Amino acid sequence: MVAEALAGRGWIRDIQRGLSLPALLEYHCLWERLSSFSLTPSIPDSFHWKWSSDGNFSSSSTYKAFSSILRTSLLWKTQAPNKCRLFMWLALLGRYWTSERLHRHGLHDDPTCALCAQEGESVDHLLLTCVHSRETWFRCLGRFNLQNLAPATEGVVDCRQEEGRESP
Structure with missing residues (x-):
């Protein structure tokens, strides 16, 4: 199909009139890219699905990719200050250099939490399940009589493990 579309620039026939300025700019960029492209x-x-580790398409990898994108896109629409949104975005992506991540990369000997020394120090542990962070959540939320919203130890799932991705 790609060969048919590229042969004689057949893909151009699919473009309709009345395009917006952004669409015309995108069309021009596509034209530039495809003008020097040739197939052998x-x-x-070959096909490589970038949303799965093995490169193969699956419905579950698509669902996981879109749910991850949806979570981060909703985050950027909040009214929180940029520094808070950035903090949460990096936490959702698992990009903080916790003891577990440092250990996985061979940069640290001990993956356990420095605060409680009970579990591995992951982003989720530091923000939700560590006894010290749970106590902090309970006290902060208690000021507004919302203690019932404090994170519980049961039912907390690491999003990155659930989605089958491991943060680098």
């Missing part, structure tokens, strides 16, 4: 018929097509 002797090489078979």
Whole structure:
């Protein structure tokens, strides 16, 4: 199909009139990219699905990718200050250099939490399940009589493990 669309610039026929300025700019960029592109018929097509570790498409990897994108896109629409949104975005992506992550990369000997020394120090542990963070949540929320919203130890799931991705 790609070969058919590129042959004689057949893909251009699919473009309709009345395009907006951004669409015209995107069309121009596509035209520039495809003008120097040529296919080699002797090489078979290959497909690599970037949302799974093995490169193969699956419905579950698609669901996980879109749910992750949806979570982060909703985060950027909140009214919180930018520094708070950035903090939460990095936490959702698991990009903080916790003891577990440092240990996984061979940069730290002990993956356990420095605060409680009971579990591995992951982002989720530091923010939700560590006894010290749970106590902090309970006290902060208690000022507004919302203690019932404090994180519980049961039912907390690491989003990155659930989605089958491991943060680098």
